[in-house]
Amino acid sequence: MKTKPKLICPICGAEYNGPVQRCECGEPVEFEPFKGEPYLGKTVWERFYDFWPVEPELELSLGEGDTPLVRSKLGKELGVKLYLKNETVNPTWSFKDRGTFLAMSYALKADYKAVGTVSTGNMAASVSAYASRFGLNAKILVSEKTGDEKLRAVSVYGADVIRVKGDYGRLYFDSLKLGERLGVYFINSDNPFRVEGYKGIAFEIAEEVTPDYVLIPTSSGGLFRGIAKGFLELRESGLIEELPVLVAVQAEGCSPICRAFKEGKGRLERFENPKTIAQAIANPYPPSGNAVLRLLREFGWPCVSVGDEEIIGAQRELAGEGLFVEPASATGMAALEKLGESGVIPEGSKVVSILTGSGLKALSHVEGGKIVECPIDELENCLR
Amino acid sequence: MKTKPKLICPICGAEYNGPVQRCECGEPVEFEPFKGEPYLGKTVWERFYDFWPVEPELELSLGEGDTPLVRSKLGKELGVKLYLKNETVNPTWSFKDRGTFLAMSYALKADYKAVGTVSTGNMAASVSAYASRFGLNAKILVSEKTGDEKLRAVSVYGADVIRVKGDYGRLYFDSLKLGERLGVYFINSDNPFRVEGYKGIAFEIAEEVTPDYVLIPTSSGGLFRGIAKGFLELRESGLIEELPVLVAVQAEGCSPICRAFKEGKGRLERFENPKTIAQAIANPYPPSGNAVLRLLREFGWPCVSVGDEEIIGAQRELAGEGLFVEPASATGMAALEKLGESGVIPEGSKVVSILTGSGLKALSHVEGGKIVECPIDELENCLR
Incomplete structure (x- = not known):
C-alpha cells in the first residue's frame, strides 16, 4: 500500500496533507516529488509503481498508456x-485517459459516489467512460454553446451531461467548491x-x-x-x-x-x-x-x-x-x-x-480530399 | 530473411508459388501453416517473428497490434x-491495421508503386493511412452511395478516392484483375x-x-x-x-x-x-x-x-x-x-x-443521452 504523500503549492510553497486541489493562494497544488526505480511489468502503472500517489486500480484499467x-x-x-x-x-x-484513470482510482478509494468535470471535448469523454467503468456517477458540465452532435460521444457512456447557461470561465472554480460541498469529486484539467x-x-x-x-x-x-x-x-x-x-x-x-x-x-x-x-x-x-x-x-x-x-x-x-x-x-x-x-x-x-x-x-474541421467519380466500365482508365 | 512460403487453396487444395490472391477455383488462397516459437520482444511482430509470411517493415510500423x-x-x-x-x-x-501493415510490407518489397482497396469504412482509412506512410499511391474504390462526410477520414491521408458508379459487388473481383494488369496491389478484405x-x-x-x-x-x-x-x-x-x-x-x-x-x-x-x-x-x-x-x-x-x-x-x-x-x-x-x-x-x-x-x-448512429439545461446560478441544484 502507498503511504499518503503531501501536496505542495509550486508557486507559494504551502503544504497540505488533505486532498485539496487548489492552494489558498489560488494556484494548483501538486504532489511532492517521488523517487523510485523501475520494475519489469506489462503496463506503465506496474513498471513505474513507485511514482504514483495512489494505488492504480489495475483491475479496472482500460489499457490506457503504453502508447507507441x-x-x-x-x-x-x-x-x-x-x-x-x-x-x-x-x-x-486522447491522453486524458492516463490522468482520468489515476484520479478515478483515488475517487474510488476515497469512497466518492460521483465524479465530475468541466469540459466539452476529450476530457468529458474520458471522465464519462471511466466513471461508468468504475461504477461512479458522472456530472459533465459543458458550455451552452456545445452542440448535441459533439456531446454524443460523451453521453453514450451514460454520464449526466449538464449544459450550463452563464459564464463558462467561472465553472472550473465553481465546480471545485460545489463538488466539495456535495461530495462530487471534480477531475478538472489540472487535478493533482x-x-x-x-x-x-x-x-x-x-x-x-x-x-x-x-x-x-x-x-x-x-x-x-x-x-x-x-x-x-x-x-x-x-x-x-x-x-x-x-x-x-x-x-x-x-x-x-x-x-x-x-x-x-x-x-x-x-x-x-x-x-x-x-x-x-x-x-x-x-x-x-x-x-x-x-x-x-x-x-x-x-x-x-x-x-x-x-x-x-x-x-x-x-x-x-x-x-x-x-x-x-x-x-x-x-x-x-x-x-x-x-x-x-x-x-x-x-x-x-x-x-x-x-x-x-x-x-468536421477537416478539408476533404478530391473524390473522382468513375463509371464501373471505365474503371481501368480511372485507375491509371 | 524469410523464405518464400507457398499459398494453398483451403477449399480445393491447389498450391501456388506466385503471389496470387484467389485460386483458379474462385476461392481465396492462404499461406501454408507456419510453425515456430515465441521470442522476447516489444511488439507482436517481433515476438511471433516465425509466423509471418513476409518480413514486417518495423521501421514503418505505426504501432498496430499489441492491443489491451x-x-x-x-x-x-x-x-x-x-x-x-x-x-x-x-x-x-480498427483491427484492419494489422493486416494492412503486413500486406503493405509485402507490396513495398515486391516493388509496387500503388496499392488499392475496395471499402468505404475501416479498411479504406487503414489502407490510405499505411499507403501514405509507406510512400505508395493508394486507390480507394468506394460505392456511389458513400457520402462525402464519411470519406473525409479516408481522403485526409492523401489517397485517391474513386467513387464507382455501377455494381459495387463486382468490384472485389474486378479490382484484383485490373490491379494485376496495371501493377496496383489490391489489399481487399481477405487478401492473404x-x-x-x-x-x-x-x-x-x-x-x-x-x-x-x-x-x-x-x-x-x-x-x-x-x-x-x-x-x-x-x-x-x-x-x-x-x-x-x-x-x-x-x-x-x-x-x-x-x-x-x-x-x-x-x-x-x-x-x-x-x-x-x-x-x-x-x-x-x-x-x-x-x-x-x-x-x-x-x-x-x-x-x-x-x-x-x-x-x-x-x-x-x-x-x-x-x-x-x-x-x-x-x-x-x-x-x-x-x-x-x-x-x-x-x-x-x-x-x-x-x-x-x-x-x-x-x-451518427448513436442515440444521444439526456442533456440537462442549467442556469449557472442553479448549478448546486442541478448537481444534486
Whole structure:
C-alpha cells in the first residue's frame, strides 16, 4: 500500500496533507516529488509503481498508456530525428485517459459516489467512460454553446451531461467548491492526480529514447506540468542524466501563456476573444498557466505559438505519415518547423512531439480530399 | 530473411508459388501453416517473428497490434469470465491495421508503386493511412452511395478516392484483375497477407489467457480466418494444447454465412436486401464465406446472428464498461447473451469478444443521452 504523500503549492510553497486541489493562494497544488526505480511489468502503472500517489486500480484499467512512439521522416528536412508519441490510441482516443484513470482510482478509494468535470471535448469523454467503468456517477458540465452532435460521444457512456447557461470561465472554480460541498469529486484539467497520470508519457519516452526536445501542446497546463514532473522525477531518481528541453506550444489565436512569457509577466491574464482551429487547447485562462510560466522560467524552456494555417499544414503532413490527429495535436509539428528553421532546435537533435488526440474527434474541421467519380466500365482508365 | 512460403487453396487444395490472391477455383488462397516459437520482444511482430509470411517493415510500423485485453464484468450475470480484445486502439482505430501493415510490407518489397482497396469504412482509412506512410499511391474504390462526410477520414491521408458508379459487388473481383494488369496491389478484405496479420490477435490473446470461446464479428470472413489460423498454428507449434471454440457472429439483417450454415449448404448465396445497423459487417456476398463455412464444419464451431435491437443494447452495455465501439463490434457481446442464456456457452467459461472498431467511426448512429439545461446560478441544484 502507498503511504499518503503531501501536496505542495509550486508557486507559494504551502503544504497540505488533505486532498485539496487548489492552494489558498489560488494556484494548483501538486504532489511532492517521488523517487523510485523501475520494475519489469506489462503496463506503465506496474513498471513505474513507485511514482504514483495512489494505488492504480489495475483491475479496472482500460489499457490506457503504453502508447507507441512512432518514428517519423518529417524531421529529415530539418536534420532532426523526430518521434511521434501517439496518444490517440488511448481507450477514449486522447491522453486524458492516463490522468482520468489515476484520479478515478483515488475517487474510488476515497469512497466518492460521483465524479465530475468541466469540459466539452476529450476530457468529458474520458471522465464519462471511466466513471461508468468504475461504477461512479458522472456530472459533465459543458458550455451552452456545445452542440448535441459533439456531446454524443460523451453521453453514450451514460454520464449526466449538464449544459450550463452563464459564464463558462467561472465553472472550473465553481465546480471545485460545489463538488466539495456535495461530495462530487471534480477531475478538472489540472487535478493533482491527473497531472501525475501524465508523468507516464515522460516515463515511456525515456524507456525508448533520450530526447533533446519534447513538444507539448499546452492549454490548461496540466499535460505540460505532468510531463515536466515525470522527467524531473526520473532525473532525481538517477534514471536519466539530463532533462530534455520541454517546449510549451500554443495556438496563436489563444496563447495566454506564451504572451505572458514574452512580456516577462509573472502572472498571466485572460486571453480575450480566443479564436483558433485547435479547439482542444483553446483555454483563454489556463488554471495551471502560472505554474507553467514558472517552469519555463526556471529551466529556460521556450513557449512557441503557431497560426491556424501552420496547424492545418502540419495536420496534413502528419496524416501523410499515417497519423490523423486533431488540430491541437498538430501544433507540436508546426512548432518544430518554426524552431528548426530559426535554428533554435539544432540539426542532429532528437525531438519528440506529443500527439494528444484523434482526428476523428474534430472530423468536421477537416478539408476533404478530391473524390473522382468513375463509371464501373471505365474503371481501368480511372485507375491509371 | 524469410523464405518464400507457398499459398494453398483451403477449399480445393491447389498450391501456388506466385503471389496470387484467389485460386483458379474462385476461392481465396492462404499461406501454408507456419510453425515456430515465441521470442522476447516489444511488439507482436517481433515476438511471433516465425509466423509471418513476409518480413514486417518495423521501421514503418505505426504501432498496430499489441492491443489491451480488458477484463469485463458483463459476463458476471451469465457466470462466464469475459475479456474484451480492444482493437479500437489501433493507429486508424480498427483491427484492419494489422493486416494492412503486413500486406503493405509485402507490396513495398515486391516493388509496387500503388496499392488499392475496395471499402468505404475501416479498411479504406487503414489502407490510405499505411499507403501514405509507406510512400505508395493508394486507390480507394468506394460505392456511389458513400457520402462525402464519411470519406473525409479516408481522403485526409492523401489517397485517391474513386467513387464507382455501377455494381459495387463486382468490384472485389474486378479490382484484383485490373490491379494485376496495371501493377496496383489490391489489399481487399481477405487478401492473404491481411489474413496473416490478423493471426496476431490470436497470439496476443494466448499470451494472456486460455479462452474457451472467442466471439468474432464476421463479414468478409478475413478476420475469422486469420484468428482461426493463428490458434491452429499455436496448437501445431505446441504452444497451446486445445483450440478455443471460435464463434462466427453476424448481423441478422446480413447473415449469409449463418444462413448457409444452418441450411447445411456447402456454398453460400448472396444475401439479398441486406439491412443492419452494423454497417462494418454488412457484406452480402463475403469473399471468404465458403472458407469460413468449411472451418465451422470442420471444427464444429457455431455461427450466431443477432438483431439490431440486441446490437444497440450491447453497444450501450459496452459503453457502460468504458468502451465505445461501432455497432459491428457489439455483435459479439449480443451473441454472448444469446449463447449464455441458451446454455451453449456454459457457466465458468472463459470468453473473449473482439471489439473491431471505434464508435467514433459511426457516431451518427448513436442515440444521444439526456442533456440537462442549467442556469449557472442553479448549478448546486442541478448537481444534486
